Amino acid sequence: MIKVNIKNQLQLIRQDGQELNVTALGNTLVTPYLTVLNCRYNQTNFLQRLFTLHIIIFSDGVDVEAYRRLRVFLRWAIVN
Numbered sequence: 916m917i918k919v920n921i922k923n924q925l926q927l928i929r930q931d932g933q934e935l936n937v938t939a940l941g942n943t944l945v946t947p948y949l950t951v952l953n954c955r956y957n958q959t960n961f962l963q964r965l966f967t968l969h970i971i972i973f974s975d976g977v978d979v980e981a982y983r984r985l986r987v988f989l990r991w992a993i994v995n
Contacts, residue, residue: 939992948974
């Protein structure tokens with residue numbers, strides 16, 4: 916699951932409940948039907964900071980309103 920916290924930080928929540936803070940990269944693709952989220956860990960572990968995560972999200976596989984909010988957030992996060 917992906918969520919945006921109160922500080923406008925992107926968090927990935929794994930199935931085991933662990934929350935990972937990530938930063939969206941500039942090469943993230945955001946379209947009305949498909950989002951390819953390219954992000955990097957914010958953890959202090961050196962090896963985790965080296966890896967880039969690629970998450971593919973289809974609009975028909977998630978809640979419409981949640982997908983719209985994620986797209987708006989990513990468009991603003993990538994610009995800033």
